[in-house]
Structure formats: C-alpha cells, structure tokens
Amino acid sequence: MTPIEKAARSLCIAHGGNEDDASTGSPRWTAYLPQVLAVIEALHEPSDGMREAGSEIIRHVGHEESDFGHQSDAANVWRFMMDALHQDARHIMAADMTRAAP
Incomplete structure (x- = not known):
C-alpha cells in the first residue's frame, strides 16, 4: 500500500466511512485522493x-x-x-x- 493510499484510507476512516465500501463502484477511500494530493502538493x-x-x-x-x-x-x-x-x-x-x- 502506498503512502497516498494510506492517507486516503485514513481520511476516509476519520470521516466515519468504511474505507473498503465499494457500493458506488469504487472503494470509498478513493474519493479522498484529491484531498491527499492537495496536501502532498502543499507539503512539497x-x-x-x-x-x-x-x-x-x-x-x-x-x-x-x-x-x-x-x-x-x-x-x-x-x-x-x-x-x-x-x-x-x-x-x-x-x-x-x-x-x-x-
């Protein structure tokens, strides 16, 4: 698991989500990737x-x-x-x- 995935999963859990819930077609944690990428850019x-x-x-x-x-x-x-x-x-x-x- 990459640090990006770990961060997205952590955000999902922090917001009360089930990180592996794929009822929308993709695992819920993937919805947090834009926020993770924004943080990574800010920490460059x-x-x-x-x-x-x-x-x-x-x-x-x-x-x-x-x-x-x-x-x-x-x-x-x-x-x-x-x-x-x-x-x-x-x-x-x-x-x-x-x-x-x-």
Whole structure:
C-alpha cells in the first residue's frame, strides 16, 4: 500500500466511512485522493526544521556506500523530515488549542 493510499484510507476512516465500501463502484477511500494530493502538493517544500533534520543524515553519506545504503539513508532522511513536520504540526495544534481555550 502506498503512502497516498494510506492517507486516503485514513481520511476516509476519520470521516466515519468504511474505507473498503465499494457500493458506488469504487472503494470509498478513493474519493479522498484529491484531498491527499492537495496536501502532498502543499507539503512539497520542506520547512527549515525538516531541512535540518534531513541534513543530519546527508552529512554521513559517503560515495563508498552501497545502493542499499543510499536507499536506506534516503528513507531515513524522509522519516526524520516527516518527524520534524509532525512536531511542527503538534506545536501549531497546541498553540491553537491554547488560543481556543476559554
């Protein structure tokens, strides 16, 4: 399952839908693909925190590494950058909750 499908399924579930319901001809989760793609487009450019997180791995990449090593490094960069993005989102949500509190 691709990250795009995982995200679409998650949105479907979050909206109370049965992700695999195909009563309309296609699984219900596919109706969320436009929203997922919009989010992906919005996330195309990393934040400063994501750049910093990714750069920590890149500093240790050497030309003598195997293809598997480079692929592993690339995956780790992605994970670290997404973790940084998730942390940014948590901070924004916490700040928003603080403002909304009576």
